[in-house]
Amino acid sequence: DAKTTQPPSMDCAEGRAANLPCNHSTISGNEYVYWYRQIHSQGPQYIIHGLKNNETNEMASLIITEDRKSSTLILPHATLRDTAVYYCIVRPRDNTDKLIFGTGTRLQVFP
Amino acid sequence: DAGVIQSPRHEVTEMGQEVTLRCKPISGHDYLFWYRQTMMRGLELLIYFNNNVPIDDSGMPEDRFSAKMPNASFSTLKIQPSEPRDSAVYFCASRRSAGQPQHFGDGTRLSIL
Numbered sequence: 450d451a452k453t454t455q456p457p458s459m460d461c462a463e464g465r466a467a468n469l470p471c472n473h474s475t476i477s478g479n480e481y482v483y484w485y486r487q488i489h490s491q492g493p494q495y496i497i498h499g500l501k502n503n504e505t506n507e508m509a510s511l512i513i514t515e516d517r518k519s520s521t522l523i524l525p526h527a528t529l530r531d532t533a534v535y536y537c538i539v540r541p542r543d544n545t546d547k548l549i550f551g552t553g554t555r556l557q558v559f560p
Numbered sequence: 561d562a563g564v565i566q567s568p569r570h571e572v573t574e575m576g577q578e579v580t581l582r583c584k585p586i587s588g589h590d591y592l593f594w595y596r597q598t599m600m601r602g603l604e605l606l607i608y609f610n611n612n613v614p615i616d617d618s619g620m621p622e623d624r625f626s627a628k629m630p631n632a633s634f635s636t637l638k639i640q641p642s643e644p645r646d647s648a649v650y651f652c653a654s655r656r657s658a659g660q661p662q663h664f665g666d667g668t669r670l671s672i673l
Binding site: 483 | 603661
């Protein structure tokens, strides 16, 4: 399974874009990049996933580099409620049973 | 839509007692997962079910832990006897089918004294 590396913490001003990086240099061709977040005292929440094309939904955008060795989750207008731990997970598309949550990035959005 | 529902939200009990955690998955979801989260080990998968059948229980720490899914709308995780090191937040998650994202409940915070 591809290993991911994320910075332990980041800060972002409210209203600004939050760009959370993830390195997955050993990703294989059939593996997707998934992003989840965990707000304090809640269960993890699915955000977005992608294979090689950039993806966007109502929560965020996912930018994957052309060589697929890294990606960036973008929260375009961060709010205080986006303060959470963000997890980048790499899994085969047909085997997302065993999600392996690393230590993630703790994003603090400040006023 | 109702999400994954877990009960109780908090449980405090003494060592040696039996503990039962409950989970109601999202209707129509065929997969159910049990996770445990601690500061030391992070979020770990304990066991998961597909169509009420246990598929992989390799994450269950020891024989004191057991999980059942008697029907598509209910699952239990039981610890007997409980020990202080079992103190953690236990999450249940469900998903519709392979490849779909997992949806988590808000967890049960378990404290064993």
